[in-house]
Each structure stands twice: as C-alpha cells, then as structure tokens.
Amino acid sequence: MPKSAPTEPPHPTPDDVTQHLGHLIKRTQSALRGAMDKALRAHGLTVPQYATLELLALHPGMSNADLARATFVTRQSGNVVLRGLQEAGLITRPATADHGRARPAHLTEEGHRRLTEVQSAVYAIERRMLDAIPPHRLPALLADLNHLATALEQ
Structure with missing residues (x-):
C-alpha cells in the first residue's frame, strides 16, 4: 500500500492547536455561552429560552421549526x-394548528x-x-464571521 503525502495544514501555526481558527472560534463561543448562562440563570432563563424570546419579540408568530433553526x-x-416558556406564562401558542402542524x-x-x-x-x-475590538474593525469582523458560516453551510 503506497504512503500518502502528509496534508498541509491551512493555517500558519500547525503545531499549536490553540491558535487554529476552529479552536479560537470554539473558545469564544464557549466563553460567550458561559457568560450568558451565568447572567440568564439569575433571571430563571436558559440561553435557548432567551434567544426564543428575542426572536419572538422581533418576529411574532414564528413556528417551533423556525425557532429551533434560529x-x-x-x-x-x-x-x-x-x-417551558408557555408554562412560565412568557409565550402563548394555540392548542391546535389552524393549518398544517405549525x-x-x-x-x-x-x-x-x-x-x-x-x-x-445580555x-x-x-x-x-x-x-475588545477597535470599532473600525467590527464591520469587517462581522462580515468575516458571516463568510465563515456561509462557507461551512454549503
């Protein structure tokens, strides 16, 4: 069986996994989630519950499927x-769907x-x-994060 050549890593510091793009994104996500968990716990909410409330404030009438994706x-x-949100009296939903299952x-x-x-x-x-970011760099950072997500969703 022939030996395959080693694959070249796509990043400049292949020997330090803590500097890989994926690791840094995950570290940021983990830190954000931890901070949000702590802040929301004091208000009796979880991150998915809070996100659902935010989305419903902006887009009333969203379905479970749409909210789950978002x-x-x-x-x-x-x-x-x-x-859980309905039992807490924070949202209302009809008992049955008018059409379909939504x-x-x-x-x-x-x-x-x-x-x-x-x-x-929050x-x-x-x-x-x-x-932590110079204001002039924020638009580029947000655009880059969107590009990264789009590249992986294809």
Whole structure:
C-alpha cells in the first residue's frame, strides 16, 4: 500500500492547536455561552429560552421549526423550550394548528417584561466583547464571521 503525502495544514501555526481558527472560534463561543448562562440563570432563563424570546419579540408568530433553526437546537428541544416558556406564562401558542402542524408563538405581556428585564445583562456581555475590538474593525469582523458560516453551510 503506497504512503500518502502528509496534508498541509491551512493555517500558519500547525503545531499549536490553540491558535487554529476552529479552536479560537470554539473558545469564544464557549466563553460567550458561559457568560450568558451565568447572567440568564439569575433571571430563571436558559440561553435557548432567551434567544426564543428575542426572536419572538422581533418576529411574532414564528413556528417551533423556525425557532429551533434560529436558536441552534433540534425541533424536539425547541418544543421543550416552547413548552417551558408557555408554562412560565412568557409565550402563548394555540392548542391546535389552524393549518398544517405549525402553532405560531407570541410573547405575552409577562414575556415582554421578562425579556426587557434580562436584555441589559445580555447586552452588557456583548458590549464586553465589542469593547475588545477597535470599532473600525467590527464591520469587517462581522462580515468575516458571516463568510465563515456561509462557507461551512454549503
């Protein structure tokens, strides 16, 4: 069996895995998730619950499937999140679907209040990240992150 030539790594520091792009992105994501978990726990919410509230504030009537995709959870997990929010009185959904299987969700008055209450804590976390980047570099960073995600989604 012939030996294959070693593959050239696509990054400048192949011997230090902590400097690989994927590792740095995961480290950032992990730090963000940890900070958000801590801040949201004080308000009795999880990250997927908070993300769902934010999305429903912007796009009332989203379905479980759409919310699950947008919050990076499975449809089954998304349904658990929605049930928990509904039981807490933060969202409403009809008992049955008008057509198909989609049951559009909407924030309740309490859901709007809770979202407003917790946004300052979450926005403070994002501000900490943004403060670490020179403002003139932010548009390029955001564009690059979008390009990276798009490249992997193809």
